[in-house]
Amino acid sequence: MKFLHYILALVLAIAVSVGQAEEVDTLPAQRVAMACLENVDAGGYGTSWDDAAELFRKAVTRESWEKTIATLRAPLGQPGPRKLRGVAYTRNPPNVPEGEYVMIQYQAMFGERLVVETVTPMKEADGRWRVSGYFVR
Numbered sequence: 001m002k003f004l005h006y007i008l009a010l011v012l013a014i015a016v017s018v019g020q021a022e023e024v025d026t027l028p029a030q031r032v033a034m035a036c037l038e039n040v041d042a043g044g045y046g047t048s049w050d051d052a053a054e055l056f057r058k059a060v061t062r063e064s065w066e067k068t069i070a071t072l073r074a075p076l077g078q079p080g081p082r083k084l085r086g087v088a089y090t091r092n093p094p095n096v097p098e099g100e101y102v103m104i105q106y107q108a109m110f111g112e113r114l115v116v117e118t119v120t121p122m123k124e125a126d127g128r129w130r131v132s133g134y135f136v137r
Helices: 002-020 027-041 045-050 054-059 062-076
Strands: 079-091 100-110 113-123 129-136
Touching: 027 045, 027 079, 027 100, 027 113, 027 129, 045 062, 054 129, 062 129
Parallel strands: none
Antiparallel strands: 079 100, 100 113, 113 129
16 A cells, blocks of 8 residues: 555645646657556556556555555456546656656546546657556556
8 A cells, every 4th residue: 555655645646736838749758658548458467567667566566556456456347448538748756756757637437337438648768658657547
């Protein structure tokens, strides 16, 4: 659960710093986020961890992620359609390591339940976007 608090802190920190957003191409980050969601939807929890940002993998073990995401997603049921709700780019948000982040929110139907999924890719040293956080409310 410690990593869920970390992920929530990351999401909140990015939300606070959205006012400092710049013009950047967020499409690569959005593609990475959607690929992660599709992977998780298909039950590829371990693969989603393998593909995640180093920051994420250092915060939570693969085994812990698989267990936590399975527990989180099971009560929701099968995912249905998603609608992009918002995209926010930020540099160097507070309370997380320096870098570039994109907070992406989707409205998603899981059975009869409407949820908001937040996926946060970050640009790593190699220039690739990888998911550093996932949160459902």
